[in-house]
Amino acid sequence: MSVYTDTISFRTKGNTDVIDITPRLDELLQKSGMREGFVVIHAVGSTGAVTTCEYEPGLVRDFKDIFDKLIPPGHYSHNETWGDANGHSHLRASLVGPSITVTFNNKRLLLGTWQQVVFIDFDTRSRQREVAVQFVGEQ
Amino acid sequence: MSVYTDTISFRTKGNTDVIDITPRLDELLQKSGMREGFVVIHAVGSTGAVTTCEYEPGLVRDFKDIFDKLIPPGHYSHNETWGDANGHSHLRASLVGPSITVTFNNKRLLLGTWQQVVFIDFDTRSRQREVAVQFVGEQ
Amino acid sequence: MSVYTDTISFRTKGNTDVIDITPRLDELLQKSGMREGFVVIHAVGSTGAVTTCEYEPGLVRDFKDIFDKLIPPGHYSHNETWGDANGHSHLRASLVGPSITVTFNNKRLLLGTWQQVVFIDFDTRSRQREVAVQFVGEQ
Numbered sequence: 437m438s439v440y441t442d443t444i445s446f447r448t449k450g451n452t453d454v455i456d457i458t459p460r461l462d463e464l465l466q467k468s469g470m471r472e473g474f475v476v477i478h479a480v481g482s483t484g485a486v487t488t489c490e491y492e493p494g495l496v497r498d499f500k501d502i503f504d505k506l507i508p509p510g511h512y513s514h515n516e517t518w519g520d521a522n523g524h525s526h527l528r529a530s531l532v533g534p535s536i537t538v539t540f541n542n543k544r545l546l547l548g549t550w551q552q553v554v555f556i557d558f559d560t561r562s563r564q565r566e567v568a569v570q571f572v573g574e575q
Numbered sequence: 576m577s578v579y580t581d582t583i584s585f586r587t588k589g590n591t592d593v594i595d596i597t598p599r600l601d602e603l604l605q606k607s608g609m610r611e612g613f614v615v616i617h618a619v620g621s622t623g624a625v626t627t628c629e630y631e632p633g634l635v636r637d638f639k640d641i642f643d644k645l646i647p648p649g650h651y652s653h654n655e656t657w658g659d660a661n662g663h664s665h666l667r668a669s670l671v672g673p674s675i676t677v678t679f680n681n682k683r684l685l686l687g688t689w690q691q692v693v694f695i696d697f698d699t700r701s702r703q704r705e706v707a708v709q710f711v712g713e714q
Numbered sequence: 715m716s717v718y719t720d721t722i723s724f725r726t727k728g729n730t731d732v733i734d735i736t737p738r739l740d741e742l743l744q745k746s747g748m749r750e751g752f753v754v755i756h757a758v759g760s761t762g763a764v765t766t767c768e769y770e771p772g773l774v775r776d777f778k779d780i781f782d783k784l785i786p787p788g789h790y791s792h793n794e795t796w797g798d799a800n801g802h803s804h805l806r807a808s809l810v811g812p813s814i815t816v817t818f819n820n821k822r823l824l825l826g827t828w829q830q831v832v833f834i835d836f837d838t839r840s841r842q843r844e845v846a847v848q849f850v851g852e853q
Binding site: 472487497498499531533550 | 576577578580617619620621645651652653654655662665666668669670673676707709711
Binding site: 612628632636645675676677685687693713 | 717754805815847
């Protein structure tokens with residue numbers, strides 16, 4: 437077994453910006469040359485999260501709406517600590533979670549047809565983001 | 576180290592149907608012959624999720640109730656995209672998350688006594704489901 | 715590649731007690747002697763969860779508040795099953811999730827500057843807790 441570590445970087449708009457990173461993962465999987473194994477995907481930073489969803493514009497809007505309802509922007513103790521306004525961003529990111537692990541076989545990620553790997557930026561502003569990616573498996 | 580990939584398949588009823596897959600994982604762990612390592616478990620499809628819980632009928636009812644409260648069925652933009660009615664199913668699945676990873680040692684999953692690995696089907700109908708399972712470890 | 719399994723143990727206060735376990739993970743990473751790989755971290759037991767956050771007192775208070783709002787203590791079917799009062803603890807733990815996976819490279823966890831790995835004890839009382847930790851990688 438071998439290991440291949442890389443980083444996916446991109447610019448986000450913030451405010452529950454949902455980014456489909458599946459094509460980048462597919463590219464890196466082919467680059468790794470591995471046939472069978474798994475990939476660990478985790479957000480670097482505490483206001484972003486990684487999960488899967490059907491990536492289509494309607495659902496992306498629904499994400500914004502449901503998080504605005506469940507954990508709305510507003511007063512949080514965190515905001516007093518630093519004088520910033522992203523307490524809700526932190527809570528949302530911790531709830532969704534920073535990492536997922538997806539297996540692959542025959543050089544193909546074992547995802548559903550309508551299932552993409554997404555990074556969600558919950559922060560309140562545009563940011564340059566990094567997602568750590570590690571493929572572990574066999575040729 | 577070696578890798579063993581398999582799939583667990585089953586039929587669900589949908590609507591926050593909670594399925595205990597721990598016995599199937601235990602069987603596959605014995606079949607793999609591995610002593611120490613970990614297993615990646617991830618839902619194939621974007622309206623199912625994997626997590627752990629104490630699997631007992633009361634808590635299974637509580638899951639249905641809390642998700643009906645937090646992310647109720649109803650109007651979502653996703654529903655307009657496809658003309659279906661499972662926007663809430665997608666949001667619930669992305670929030671819980673598609674994957675977990677559990678370690679094992681001495682051929683035993685390192686879970687608590689009252690902790691089972693469950694697949695939750697949030698879709699609105701009965702479906703045939705697949706969970707991708709990969710054991711990585713040493714004999 | 716090799717594997718190193720260990721356990722992190724500590725006492726919690728319960729009631730959404732957030733424990734920063736990053737320093738313990740760093741110690742074990744150095745002890746493992748590995749350079750490149752990943753660490754699986756998962757909660758043993760069904761009322762604790764693992765995620766990442768910026769570990770600072772304001773945000774810790776916000777965690778308690780948001781979970782008291784989203785999944786308040788009170789009546790749950792689970793409580794009738796066992797005659798206990800921690801139905802909300804179970805639901806919160808399953809929602810956040812039991813496990814995360816974090817990669818490392820050059821003997822350093824690939825976390826953000828303000829991102830710590832935390833265990834959250836959602837149970838209603840002080841408990842002795844175990845988090846299973848497994849490092850997999852190369853020297």
